[in-house]
Amino acid sequence: MSKEKLQSHAVQTTGHAWDGDLQEYNNPLPRWWVWAFYLTIVFALVYWVLYPAWPLGKGYTTGIAKVTYVNSKGETVTTHWNTRADLMAEMNAAAKAQKPYYDKIAALPLEQIAKDPELNSFVISAGKQLFGDNCAACHQAGGQGVVGLFPNLTDDDWLYGGTLEKIQETITYGRRGFMPAFGSVFTPEQIDQLANYVLSLSGEKVDAVKAQAGxxxxxxxxxxCFYCHGDDAKGRQDVGAPNLTDKIWLWAKVPAADTPEKKVEAVKTVITQGLGKGVMPAWKDRLKPEQIKLLAVYVHELGGGK
Structure with a gap:
């Protein structure tokens, strides 16, 4: 290779030299990197003009971008761009897209909503969101509830009824369960007898003599006890008294007990202390009627509806 060609392939220097042979190479940045850097500067300038960016005294630059949305009072609001206003605008757009479905739900009986394939798909998607926003905090995301606190909505055991109409009634008006405390009414021996009897109803291992007395x-x-739970102990949905003959436990933490003695203690706790915490709020003032209808169908479809 000629000397000229070798020099053309050699790394160029800036012409600066130190100590005679220490030179500074001339390695410019790649062209694409330089242009990308310039573009970031342009992007930043445009962003500063359009959106809130810089502190300014007690406020900040708001930018020229605007967002228009309808607030909870039905008023149209136009403001500078911000994440809250942007979210409200997105929610408005979603509500507008969902309106035809909600109008149809409002006009149809519950049974027809559940049977309509198109509406059923909407119930699953919109119902999941409504349930997650309003119900999941107590009943959990999948509706499985919490023993001792909130009912399981996926089984077929319903305190007040599991039909579409009863579920709608429960969501609309709420429920207030109550059981008196018997700790000061009965002796510890009697409470022990009652607990053994209650457990025997669902086939649990108990003291037969105590169960007979109970x-x-x-x-x-x-x-x-029969007045609320019935002569057959299968409960009364008109007063929200649970069925004691199945293996479904809401208030007594029997499933978590690993010995017969602990199961008896779990039931004794409920009999002794009673229940006054079985309260579900009414949603008629928080949700629209068509949203309640949709939720009723969604809860019914979780698997436990009748």
């Missing part, structure tokens, strides 16, 4: 007490005029 049976008599359960159906006596002294305890009157």
């Amino acid at each position: 049976n008599a007490l359960f159906h006596s005029m002294d305890a009157m």
